[in-house]
Amino acid sequence: MSNQDKTPERPEADARSGFGQSTRRTFLSRLGMASLLATAGPAVTTLGQRSGKVEQVTSPESKDAIPVTLRVNGKKHDLRIDPRTSLLDCLREHLHLTGSKKGCDHGQCGACTVHINGRRQLSCLSFAALHEGDEITTIEGIGQPEKLHPMQAAFVTCDAYQCGYCTSGQIMSAVALLKEPCGPEDAEVKEFMSGNICRCGAYPNIVAAIQRVRQGAKAG
């Protein structure tokens, strides 16, 4: 009960007043660190001091860490990671590519979809250490705000999302679908997209966005 008695802080309001220049992500990670510092004391302070910048804090190296070299979005990364690290956690927590999302973490929702050697796969259901020599592409490698991939642009045009959490996975699947043996009908698109769950239920607009790109590609 005691927690509920307190008025919860509103991150949006704080973002405007306290951290005016923050992106949502740096703000949230600072907020997370601040609450940790408030509760955990000296151990976490050491972490913060060691890395200098709060938003770049990474976990201390595991005693079982092994060297792994990954190629992500055309860039080579030499890492030392615990072999248990999923490819998704490696992308998000070690390479700070947070576009790929963790939904179920059991291969059931598709939010973590990335391309490996040009084919879509689930990054939560694989270990990063299994991907030496593979070419990994994340949503960050598909397009950027100033230069959207046609599929990203179509998702905007067709309003193919609501909360946006599943969207990067949806777009990674949709981009891969363009090269897959998917028939022209909406029903085929739905079958090929069945591995990407949208809790908001934006499915009709997702199908519309994909068909828009496919028809545009044919016309062009």
Next chain:
Amino acid sequence: MKTFQLTRPKDNAQAIAAAAKSKTAQQGAEIRFIAGGTTLIDLMKLNVETPQSLVDVNRLPPDKIEATPDGGLTIGAVVRNSDLAWHPLVRKNYRVLSEAILSGATVQIRNMATTAGNLLQRTRCMYFRDTAMPCNKREPGSGCGAINGFNRNLAILGTSEHCIATNPSDMNVAMAALEATIHVYGPKGERSIPIGDFHLLPGDTPHRETVLEPGDLITHVTLPPPAPGNRSLYLKLRDRTSYEFALASAAVVITVANAKITRARIALGGVGTKPWRSTEAEGELTDQPATEATFRKAADAALRDAKPASQNAFKLELAKRCLIHALKLATQPA
């Protein structure tokens, strides 16, 4: 997740030597081969599997699909499900296999999952996947929560008083109807296992699911040449139209000449503790007219020994209708 060592062998011999040190190749093995990881990593996250060592076989040959000299097919162990399902020879000669694979999982998972891994896919029984629950398959002797619990999705054929877990694979059902052979390379050399002998019934050792011994590495799977003039298909019935395991499914490979069935291979999915080849149904079909009455007899024969539990008796009629409808589709004029 429990920590593990990852080893990357250079060839099959190294992989086998590494895995041969395991006490078992079955549930709870302390050394596991890992390929696509879609089953194993999921179960490791649930602490259902806690291997101390993983042997990465992703880059070991053969990873190809090739025609054999006799007109059959050889499929490398790490050939991904997508590549197998869409291969021109599979689409042309083994339609049932392509349809079965494409009816399972999603594009992402099929891009990862391998042929050998799918042969070893583990049950989706919720008691097996939850370490807080009793399960004779996960922890021998702990009891079965499913038999008097939530068993709507579980098996009605090949069950025992210790386990009623369903084999979840669609690919395996097609492989059973196609009479696939599984080729294994192990510490004692190479051997070939007909798919019917590969999976074990639960009996009183449900933790033993296959005949594999420590160090046994599946290298490839072969399919015999397609029976001349056959038609084949896979029909899957489930709660959702996509991305769902079968409540009942049927793989049918059938040859009809002059309205008479000359050859039939039948396997059922979603209802068996292993991929369920039904020689009983095949016996009722062979040399009989391709009519609904014949199909009904075959379906009755296939389900004759079924033992439903408290929530899955509906599967008995569902599986029969599934097989009858699959036979109708496979024998209707082109």
